[in-house]
Amino acid sequence: MKRLLHLAKQFLARHPGLRRKIVNAIYRVPMLDMRLRAVLDRRDDPAWRRVDAADLPQEVRMVYSRLRQRMERR
């Protein structure tokens, strides 16, 4: 979806008249506007970005276990 929106943005950048019409239409529906912005801002989190509790770097693993110990005993 994000990729599609980026392609659409690139296309519209070459057609300013059409871009203005579409942007105006979208701005008149605030919920749609907000959602589209959220999609465009969303990261395509590939594997390296996902934080997986079972596959943490060593230092993160240590902090994680210290946090867990405290959470379990509260």
Next chain:
Amino acid sequence: MKLLLDLQGAQSQSRHRGIGRYTLALSRAFLARAEPLHDVRLLLNARFDTPTDALIATLGRHARADRRIVLDVPEGIRAQPGGNPWLRRAAARTMRHAIEGFDADAVWFSSLLEGYNDDALPPDAPPAGMASVATLYDLIPLHNPDVYLGHPRVRQWYEQSIDVLRRCDLLLAISEWVRQDAIERLGLAPERVVNIGAAVDAGFRKPQADVAASEDLSRRYGMTRPFVLYSGGFEQRKNVSSLIEAFARLPEGLRARHQLVLVGRPSQEEKAQLDAVARKAALSPDSIIYTGFAPDDDLVHLYAECALFVFPSLLEGFGLPPLEAMACGAPVIASNAASLPEVVDRRDAQFDPTRIDSLVERMAQALGNPAFAAALRLYAQERAATFSWDGVAERALGALQELAQRRGAARTVAAASTQARITCVVAGDTGTPAWLAELDARVVSPAQLPAPGDASPLNASDTRLLYLVNPGTAGQLAPIMQTHPGVLLVQEASGNLPAMPDQRALEAAYRTGGYADLLAACSPGAQAIDPRLLALAEDALGVLCTDERAAQPWRSQAGAASLPQITVLPAHGTSAACRREIAHAYATHPLAREACLFDDIANMEGKPGDDDLAALANTIVAARPPGGVRRWLVDVSGIAEKDLRTGVQRVVRNILLHWLKSPPAGVRVEPVRFSNGRYRYARPYALSLLDVTQIQLPEDAVEIANGDVFVGLDWAIDTIAQAEPQLRDWHRRGASLHFLVHDLLPLTLPDMFHPYARGRFEDWLRRVAGIADQLVCVSRATAEDLRHWLNTQAPDYQFGAPPRLCDSPLGVDAVLGTGHSVLRKPLAQAMHTRPTLLMVGTIEPRKGYDQALEACEMLWNTGTDCNLVIVGHYGWLMETFRTRVQAHAERGRRLFWIDDAGDGELDAIYRQSTALLAASWGEGYGLPLIEAARRGLPVIARDLPVFREVMGGAARYVSAPGAAELAAALRGPLTTPVSRDTIPATSWPNWEQSGAAMAERIARFAP
């Protein structure tokens, strides 16, 4: 003054609005004014990737890597429904912890009202230990809470944000009206709010008259007569309905001669309401034009060409549109409400926005009186010129300096508390010094320590742990110190070091000091500290030594390893000094500060899942200030997967081996590989390269820190597409990226490569050029090719600037072979019988094998008796040549192709040949030429710049466009061989020198 400038206001969704524009413009002006007088660091949120790149590119040198602090925050922490409230609270607390860790004099938040519908993350409270400053745009939602704060979640988020704002030491208001409003509504002391004002971008200025552009603008937006202009929002407070009513009530002649143009983006509901007002006022449909969104270029022309700009707002934090209009030379009238009189300060250009009559009167005056309109135009430009971002930055800097002076005068240095209770943890037979009794400390064994979080006096926040260690008991303490970090007391110098430390001690040696320390630990006598003690260092808040002798080994290790502060206690007043040092370690060491953070997080209500805790742990580690030891992450993705013994992999092996054994000063070298979707430490490969078999280390995921250096030593063409996003992220976070480029042959000699290979190569080059800080070429010739390619292709650079280029020569093996290897029989016989022309390299089109064979056939046909020996694996696009060789009449007699020669046999062939022919049409370097020359073998090389660069006078050069010319050039050297003693002595760097030179080039441009 050390200042942390939080730029999330220019990264988040606010970047689309006035807050983002204000933040960006003010930051640029402020940084230009503040640096280098003040140390300004930029705080950025790693969740916003592309906007961050644009921001870094825009801020240029002010946002260079060592100025950036990019914090990784968990995903999904927005305040709106769907966000994770526990994670948001814990992350906000962590943000405060992170800011406090940077030990600044002040932090300036560009916008604290962030994070409702994205993952922007203001702290949960102003950070301690520094002044907190925030930009205040307005408090308009507090004027009309029912409209702006109707939703309970919005209200809660807004109130929490305002609470942090209220607790800041200084607010920088964008207008005097906002300042007064904050003093009144937030109950702040007047000196805590300073008006710094605002300005407009330099792009808003009166454009050159252009009739064609003007007609085009009118045609596109539908203007047919002079127009009254409004630009801005359409919510109720903007009062646009009054403007429409007032326009309708203008005298008939004036109204008929003008149109009303409204620039902006009304919602459906707002548009319907305005349409109703227009209908009620009986305005004709062509009287009002809604332009919708207008880009800045159009807006400038609209401002410049309008007959009058009207701004009837009831509530405004500053009033940017009227200032923009004035800067473009428009006659402007504005309401006398809120901040607007600060922008339009001429009384006869103001009106009462609550009285339509007042608005009608002022509009009629401006539209019907050309002299008044002209006066307004003149005033507009003079007035607009008094607003500048430089002026705003000057006021902001002045307010910050004044705050710093105030705090400096008032601040009493908070001494670290020395009153806390000390608990000594003593394992086994460790002796306790006599002065310990003066500390009034509890003395416990490791088994008596409670688990963290348990209700026990030993877990009280004011308990300080002092571990008394000796090498024999270190093993007992290591797991305990992981959960209870404390201060180490070392009472004696290491005695007899173990012949071979156990696995845990070796792992600790690696963790604290990298492969160099691991190798030392594996070599009896080479290690400074007992590896068993070293295992405790990573969880120690400080190391106290009772005498200099005990401290010396730690000091000698500290340059290359991550060790805490090492202190020698005095012989007199030892207990007091010990108490002082413990207090200092607990007040300053990141692990001690983290313990407080953990306690706060554990006390938060909510039930976080494993993934929440993992995400938070990731944020906490990413927030740590970088340590003293810089890391070089050396990419070995290809060779760690499979060592194909290619030329590139040979370079990787040799350079890496040198770097691992002798890392540059203050640098820890870590081979990494891209595997299972992310970069991981290539520890098994590194251990095998170093021939260390005593331990095994896991391939953990890599965590990055500002100042780390990534070296693309291996040609990772198979992984670059997947790895690029992670490398971009590392680059953003302040890692510098360097890649080794061997050649550009697929681009400079495209016909000699398969189209698919060409495409893959270009893709690799484009990706690395887009993110690299530096491209290290193996020769000046390659660097020239690359410079030309960058100039003509102009890839999309991540931060808008091209990489630096440099060249660093490759090395050669220090020790030559003995030449005693036995050649296979027919080859040995042939080489003994007649002169031999040797060619070494992969069988591929650019190597010129076709032409060389044709030249040899001519020599054979004209009676020159010689061998042609080709050593190399089959490559690509040479099927015809292969068939021709395999079916050749001279094959096995005077023509030999050896595709399985080992190093020893190749050495023997070099030594017994008559000349080396390098007939390549293009090369990145030319190692076979050097290998031949070092063995005294005459070299005949095609006249390429790279060969001349590498070989200088140690080769004979031929251009030979055709086989006949080549045959003619070869005949002499083969029939009258040159004596090996006449080859000019030339020295080439060995791998150690090559590795050192490459390291020097990388270190020179690393942050």
